[in-house]
Amino acid sequence: MTDLLYSEEEEALRAAVRDLLTDHCAPADVLARGESGTPFDRALWKSLAEGIGLAGLLVPEEQGGQGATHREAAVVLEELGRAVAPLPYLTSAVVATEALLACDDRELLARLASGRTIGVLAVGLATAPGAGVRTVRAENGTLSGELTGIADAAVADVLLVPADDGGLYAVTADAVTVTPQVSLDLTRPLATVTLTGATGRRVGDFGPAVERALRAAAGLLASEQLGVADWALTETVRYLKERRQFNRPVGGFQALKHRLAQLWLEVVNLRAAARAAADALASGEDTDLSVAVAQAYAAPVAVHATEEAVQLHGGIGMTWEHPAHLYLKRAKADSIAYGTAGAHRTALAGLTGLQAP
Amino acid sequence: MTDAAELRRRTRELLAQHPPASTDRLDFLRARFDAGLAWVHYPEGLGGLGAPRSLQGVVDAELEAAGAPDNDPRRIGIGLGMAAPTILKYGTEEQKRQYLRPLWTGEEVWCQLFSEPGAGSDLAALGTRAVREGDHWVVNGQKVWTSSAHVARWAILIARTDPDVPKHRGITYFVCDMTDPGVEVRPLRQITGEAEFNEVFLTGVRIPDSRRLGEVGDGWRVAQTTLNNERVAIGGMALPREGGMIGPVARTWRERPDLRTHDLHQRLLKLWVEAEVSRLTAERLRQQLTVGQPGPEGAGMKLAFARLNQEISGLEVELLGEEGLLYDDWTMRRPELVDFTGRDAGYRYLRSKGNSIEGGTSEVLLNIVAERVLGLPTEPRTDKDVAWKDLAR
Numbered sequence: 001m002t003d004l005l006y007s008e009e010e011e012a013l014r015a016a017v018r019d020l021l022t023d024h025c026a027p028a029d030v031l032a033r034g035e036s037g038t039p040f041d042r043a044l045w046k047s048l049a050e051g052i053g054l055a056g057l058l059v060p061e062e063q064g065g066q067g068a069t070h071r072e073a074a075v076v077l078e079e080l081g082r083a084v085a086p087l088p089y090l091t092s093a094v095v096a097t098e099a100l101l102a103c104d105d106r107e108l109l110a111r112l113a114s115g116r117t118i119g120v121l122a123v124g125l126a127t128a129p130g131a132g133v134r135t136v137r138a139e140n141g142t143l144s145g146e147l148t149g150i151a152d153a154a155v156a157d158v159l160l161v162p163a164d165d166g167g168l169y170a171v172t173a174d175a176v177t178v179t180p181q182v183s184l185d186l187t188r189p190l191a192t193v194t195l196t197g198a199t200g201r202r203v204g205d206f207g208p209a210v211e212r213a214l215r216a217a218a219g220l221l222a223s224e225q226l227g228v229a230d231w232a233l234t235e236t237v238r239y240l241k242e243r244r245q246f247n248r249p250v251g252g253f254q255a256l257k258h259r260l261a262q263l264w265l266e267v268v269n270l271r272a273a274a275r276a277a278a279d280a281l282a283s284g285e286d287t288d289l290s291v292a293v294a295q296a297y298a299a300p301v302a303v304h305a306t307e308e309a310v311q312l313h314g315g316i317g318m319t320w321e322h323p324a325h326l327y328l329k330r331a332k333a334d335s336i337a338y339g340t341a342g343a344h345r346t347a348l349a350g351l352t353g354l355q356a357p
Numbered sequence: 358m359t360d361a362a363e364l365r366r367r368t369r370e371l372l373a374q375h376p377p378a379s380t381d382r383l384d385f386l387r388a389r390f391d392a393g394l395a396w397v398h399y400p401e402g403l404g405g406l407g408a409p410r411s412l413q414g415v416v417d418a419e420l421e422a423a424g425a426p427d428n429d430p431r432r433i434g435i436g437l438g439m440a441a442p443t444i445l446k447y448g449t450e451e452q453k454r455q456y457l458r459p460l461w462t463g464e465e466v467w468c469q470l471f472s473e474p475g476a477g478s479d480l481a482a483l484g485t486r487a488v489r490e491g492d493h494w495v496v497n498g499q500k501v502w503t504s505s506a507h508v509a510r511w512a513i514l515i516a517r518t519d520p521d522v523p524k525h526r527g528i529t530y531f532v533c534d535m536t537d538p539g540v541e542v543r544p545l546r547q548i549t550g551e552a553e554f555n556e557v558f559l560t561g562v563r564i565p566d567s568r569r570l571g572e573v574g575d576g577w578r579v580a581q582t583t584l585n586n587e588r589v590a591i592g593g594m595a596l597p598r599e600g601g602m603i604g605p606v607a608r609t610w611r612e613r614p615d616l617r618t619h620d621l622h623q624r625l626l627k628l629w630v631e632a633e634v635s636r637l638t639a640e641r642l643r644q645q646l647t648v649g650q651p652g653p654e655g656a657g658m659k660l661a662f663a664r665l666n667q668e669i670s671g672l673e674v675e676l677l678g679e680e681g682l683l684y685d686d687w688t689m690r691r692p693e694l695v696d697f698t699g700r701d702a703g704y705r706y707l708r709s710k711g712n713s714i715e716g717g718t719s720e721v722l723l724n725i726v727a728e729r730v731l732g733l734p735t736e737p738r739t740d741k742d743v744a745w746k747d748l749a750r
Contacts, residue, residue, distance in 0.1 A: 004641035005648065237731050252734030257727035264726055265657040272637035293637075296630045345626040354610055354625060357617035 002286075003071075004275040010075045016052055017076055020044075021083040027323030030084055034186035034326070039086035040155045048087065049115025055093045056113030058101070058216075064110030070216065074223035074278035081227025084326045086187040088152035092118045094220055099160050099168065099213040103204030108158065108170055119170075120156035121213055122193050124149035128339025129214040129291070130347065133206065138163040142197040143171065151337075153178050153191035161195065162206035169200030185333035187326060215291055218338040219281045222274040222294035228331050229267050229305035232324070236260065236309045243314075256312060263308055266301045273297045289351045295344040299335035306331040359397070359408035361415045367406075368394055368419040377425040386428055386462040389420075395428075395461045399445065403457050411647040428463045431694055435505060436460040436467035439583045440513050447530070447571040447579050456511070456532070468509035470500040470533060470557055471580070475750065478721050480515075481524045481577055482740075482748065485559060487516035487531065494518075494531065494569075496539075496562040502715070506542045506555040508693055509535045513583060514564075515576045520746040527745050528576035532568040539563070549707045550687040584717065596636050602666050602705060603632040605698060606673040616676050625676075628669050635661045653730040660722050663712035666697070670705040677702055 006014070024044045033039045049055035057073045059065020066072075073094060080089055092112060096119035100109040111117035123133050126149060136145030143163055153159065159176060161169045177194040237260055240251030250256060273294040280290035306328040310317040317324045335341065349356055375388045389395055390404045394416050399405025420427075430437055437460070444456055459465040476483040485498025496516055506512070512533040519527035533540070539562035544552035571579040599607055610617065610625060638661070642654045674681040684703040697708055713719040727733045740748055 002637075002640070003644070004637065005644050005650075237733065241733065248737075249734050252736070254724070254736065257731075257733050258720070258723040260731055260733065261657075261723040261726035264731060265660060268654050268657055269631075269634045269638050269661070272641040273634045275641065276637050293630055293633050296626075297634050342623075345623070345630065348630065349622070349626055352607070352629065354607060354622075354629065355614075355617075356622050357614070357619055 002276050002279050002283075002290075004272055004279065006075065006275075007071075010072060013072055014075050014079055017048070017054070017079040018082075020047055020052070021079060021085060025083045025085050027084070027326065030086060030187060030326060031321075031323060033086060039187055039189060040088070040152075041086065044085075045087055045118075046115070048089070049093065053115070054089070055097075055115035058094065058097050059109060059113040063106055063113065065113040069282035070220060070278045071275075071282050074220050074274065077220055077224040078227035078230075078274075081224035081330070082231045084187050084228065084231070084323070084330050088118050088120065088155055090217065090221065090224060091120050091152040091188075092156070095121045095213045095217045096158075096160055098216040099209040100203065102209040102212045103168060105170065105201075105203040108203065112158075117157045118152070118155055119158045119160060120150060120152050121210070122147045122150050122153070122159045122161045123210055123214070125151040125188075125190060125333075125337045126339075127214060128343040128347075129211060129218050131339070131343070133162050133210050135162045135164045135206070136195050138165040138167065138169075141199070143169060143195045143200050144197055146192060146194045148181070148192045149190050150193050151188050151190055153193050154180055154189060159193060160203070160209075161193075161200060162210060163200075166205055166207065167202040168204050168206035168209050170203050171195065171198050171200035175199060183333070185329045187330055188333060214338055215287065216281055218295045218344070219277040219287070219291035221334060221338055222270070222277050222298040225298040225302035225331065225334050226267070226270050226274045228327050228334070229270060229302045232302075232305035232309035232327055232331075233260070233263050233267050235324075236263075236312050239313060250312075259308060259312070263305055266304065270298055270301045289348070292344045292347045292351060295339060296341045296348060299331075299341045302331040303328075303335050359406045359412070361412055364394070364397060364406075364408065364412055364415045365419060367392060368416050372420070372423050372425065377423060382426045383462060383464065385426055387458070389425075390458050390461055394420075396441075399457075403445070403453055404461050409647075428461060431696075433460070433463045433466055435469050436465070439469060439586050440467040440511070442586045443513060443530075443570065443579060443583045444532075446582050451567075452532070452570070460511075465510040466505055466508050468503050468505045468512045468535070469583070470503060470506075470512045470514040470559075471583075472502045473499060474501050478718055480580075481528065482745070482750075483515060483517060483528070484750075485514075485516045486520075487518050487529060487564070489518070489566075492566045494529075494564045494566065496531075496533070496559045496564060498559050500557040500559065501545065501554075503542075503555045503557050504553060505693070506535065506557050507544070507691060511535060512557075513570075515580050517745065518573055518576075521744050522574070523742055524740060524745045524748065525577045526574055528580070529573050530570040530576035530579040531564050532570060533559075533562065533564055534568075537562045537564075544689070544691055546689055547707075548710065549704055550684075551690045551692060553692055596639065598633060598636065600636065601632055601662075602669045602673075602698065602709070603629055605702070605705075606669055606676065609673065609676060616678060621672065621676055624672055628665065628672060631661075632665055632669065635665060653726075656722065656726050656730060659716060660719050660726070663709070663719055666705075666709035666712050670702060670709050673702040674706045 054076050056065030057068040061067035097112050099121050112119045136143045159171045161171050175198040179192045181190045183190045243250045277290045277294035280287045309324045316322050371392045375385050393406040395404035397406050397408040397413050398410035473483050487494040487496045514531045514533040515528050517527050518529040539560045541558040543556045545554045545556050546552045685701045728735050
């Protein structure tokens with residue numbers, strides 16, 4: 001039976017992550033970093049990944065990790081989403097780590113699990129599980145080509161690059177050229193990765209590795225989207241209790257109350273869907289369907305919640321100074337990341353036998 | 358502490374003493390009640406053992422495996438879901454002993470005399486009057502939207518006992534005998550063609566004071582127990598995947614490729630996802646209740662259930678195309694059971710329109726979520742400190 005609740009240990013983990021982010025990742029900090037062009041906070045990453053030891057949650061203890069499951073990683077992602085934290089947790093500790101778990105490079109896996117090395121799978125952020133993957137050319141023992149839309153590539157120490165010989169290659173960052181792209185989401189920037197006769201070490205076949213990585217990514221992204229949506233709802237409710245117009249708190253007007261109640265219901269549903277996906281990834285049962293359901297539901301909710309946050313904050317919600325736009329941009333980017341809701345519905349048509357005409 | 362092993366032992370003992378194959382159905386149900394295996398979370402002597410509610414499944418599974426009869430819960434939903442929790446919380450010992458056993462066995466059907474033509478969403482404005490005469494109350498008024506009134510032995514009734522105080526404070530809660538000569542039940546035909554509901558006219562109905570539940574003037578508070586249980590009963594059912602209204606339309610889709618269009622496909626998949634997510638939310642709520650952490654999710658479940666039923670059944674009628682132009686039967690019938698999925702798509706479409714009205718309209722429930730869950734300010738109230746008799750009507 002799918003366990004949809006949070007255990008006491010999971011709640012303790014949440015509290016630890018939230019405390020850290022409250023102290024070191026306030027919206028004003030995130031905004032200031034985003035504008036500086038270097039959103040990544042290496043000290044914060046060190047505290048989270050090495051200090052609390054969260055980079056290795058998905059890696060078994062005998063391979064240098066924490067031996068936890070996707071359920072715990074999902075709780076971390078909820079909190080990172082709630083803080084719209086510009087950290088490569090999803091990309092390194094989930095996606096690249098899952099890819100390596102399908103390969104055979106224990107040394108690199110252990111380095112990622114320790115948090116001291118940041119790894120990034122060089123597959124475009126928009127790629128859905130099961131979709132085709134762009135590759136580089138493998139010729140004479142070197143790799144050449146250009147890959148775009150690679151999230152967090154700018155902070156990666158190692159890139160996992162799929163090549164046209166079917167291999168997945170570990171390539172160190174100093175062997176490639178990373179060119180930042182101006183990204184909609186300021187807190188998860190994309191980059192183009194160019195390889196010109198780069199040398200890499202083949203760690204396995206990219207097919208099963210990418211498939212596994214993208215499925216976990218899509219499933220756990222729902223928890224990040226839950227965190228984003230929950231922030232938007234909570235912050236908007238808080239503001240509307242305070243904000244007065246017409247000599248009343250704006251939150252007392254029924255038109256707005258009904259919109260917020262509706263949004264609450266969507267967030268409650270998203271929590272159940274995200275927990276189901278995390279639990280299915282952890283147990284390996286009913287995984288494809290649970291992940292597709294969560295992703296088909298999560299993106300519209302996170303986008304709706306953040307759009308409502310901007311609208312219901314009124315004028316202040318449209319300003320650069322207010323953090324609502326950081327969440328809106330993350331939610332909108334997340335709605336494309338690892339497959340749109342529509343792509344996941346198409347997958348569901350096959351999984352449920354509800355075939356297209 | 359009654360644990361699963363102990364419940365299993367007691368259930369097997371019941372089955373040994375009253376073998377279902379050779380025991381009269383009603384005798385078996387009475388014996389089950391007396392053994393404390395009816396609703397295990399109820400107190401001893403009242404059909405339960407004071408055990409955790411989550412262990413009911415242990416008993417039910419054993420009994421089902423042994424082919425034991427059940428109490429046909431769908432026929433007595435109002436009694437089980439609404440009257441019983443209220444009697445348990447507010448009834449005297451004598452009332453509990455008198456009402457709960459035949460209620461649970463289904464010997465006595467219950468109905469609910471709450472809504473009135475002039476008091477729907479604003480239920481507390483109700484005008485049915487109960488006036489004290491010695492050790493009796495004399496009741497006059499009209500109730501409406503009363504399921505099962507035509508088969509009920511008893512009703513839970515709220516009536517105005519003090520018109521001189523603000524509306525919430527002058528209400529008292531009673532158990533009304535539906536065989537009283539002053540009770541007249543008339544079928545109320547609905548948009549589905551059938552009369553699942555009734556109007557109930559109360560003319561000089563005499564209710565002994567011993568059938569009052571809770572204190573005089575405290576009926577509104579007592580009624581909250583009934584209404585909260587009603588919404589949980591309506592929205593919180595555990596279902597398998599495709600167990601709700603999405604089931605029939607998904608089956609039709611699979612079996613009838615000739616009906617498929619791209620537009621309907623996209624809409625069907627969206628609704629399928631929403632139905633599955635709602636099912637997971639209901640399951641999550643159930644898991645919270647099992648570990649004793651009831652969440653506020655229950656308030657939202659009925660909202661989601663109503664909207665989904667309406668959208669899914671609407672899609673189903675459209676999917677059927679030419680067949681969707683037909684309706685199975687407009688004959689006025691008086692069903693004993695409410696069965697949302699028992700008839701065709703057109704019936705489901707029309708019947709589900711009631712889902713956002715019965716048990717609290719969706720608009721009222723959104724207010725409840727906004728105010729009680731999110732803590733947003735209440736509507737400005739013009740009737741709060743005004744005596745009921747002075748309210749505009």
